[in-house]
Amino acid sequence: AQSVTQPDIHITVSEGASLELRCNYSYGATPYLFWYVQSPGQGLQLLLKYFSGDTLVQGIKGFEAEFKRSQSSFNLRKPSVHWSDAAEYFCAVGARNAGNMLTFGGGTRLMVKP
Amino acid sequence: EAQVTQNPRYLITVTGKKLTVTCSQNMNHEYMSWYRQDPGLGLRQIYYSMNVEVTDKGDVPEGYKVSRKEKRNFPLILESPSPNQTSLYFCASSLAGSSGNTIYFGEGSWLTVV
Numbered sequence: 517a518q519s520v521t522q523p524d525i526h527i528t529v530s531e532g533a534s535l536e537l538r539c540n541y542s543y544g545a546t547p548y549l550f551w552y553v554q555s556p557g558q559g560l561q562l563l564l565k566y567f568s569g570d571t572l573v574q575g576i577k578g579f580e581a582e583f584k585r586s587q588s589s590f591n592l593r594k595p596s597v598h599w600s601d602a603a604e605y606f607c608a609v610g611a612r613n614a615g616n617m618l619t620f621g622g623g624t625r626l627m628v629k630p
Numbered sequence: 631e632a633q634v635t636q637n638p639r640y641l642i643t644v645t646g647k648k649l650t651v652t653c654s655q656n657m658n659h660e661y662m663s664w665y666r667q668d669p670g671l672g673l674r675q676i677y678y679s680m681n682v683e684v685t686d687k688g689d690v691p692e693g694y695k696v697s698r699k700e701k702r703n704f705p706l707i708l709e710s711p712s713p714n715q716t717s718l719y720f721c722a723s724s725l726a727g728s729s730g731n732t733i734y735f736g737e738g739s740w741l742t743v744v
Contacts, residue, residue, distance in 0.1 A: 548730045620665075
């Protein structure tokens, strides 16, 4: 069974600073990989996803993530954080050829200092 | 507009009083599921359904029931709620067959059991 670890529960960055949120997964092969964002009081919005091909994936809102097979990681990055990026971020993995189920990490809450 | 609609959005109830959280999607999706979100644990799947009259347990099914009598609806039933079911609940839907299919989430239902 797959699992996902987001080592950082909380992260605080200054507005304009760069951001990296970590995600490590455990799975026997290359999974589908996702990042979702949850703004306060809102549902989950898909930021980006990786299925195959180019290991650097571009998403919405200026986010990108890089799949590193050797490290079993799929870290999310943004070069310059905006105050509106304050939210909770979830990494998720899905098994290929095994139905629709996603396994989510515990989430990282991002706070942005002015 | 593609939507997953949950009701109620907010509910405070007492231990043992049966309640139902409704979920409806307008995208003709075969696959629907329920998650609960708890701090530090991310989203955990409660039940899922691959199609009408086909349901199965997820990771944390204890204390919950579901039914799928129509394709668009997937209600979550708490027969005898307990305080440990206080949580944020999300309904989700997608096309069936692959975790690579885009998942659409509802806006969440905050449930407090006292």
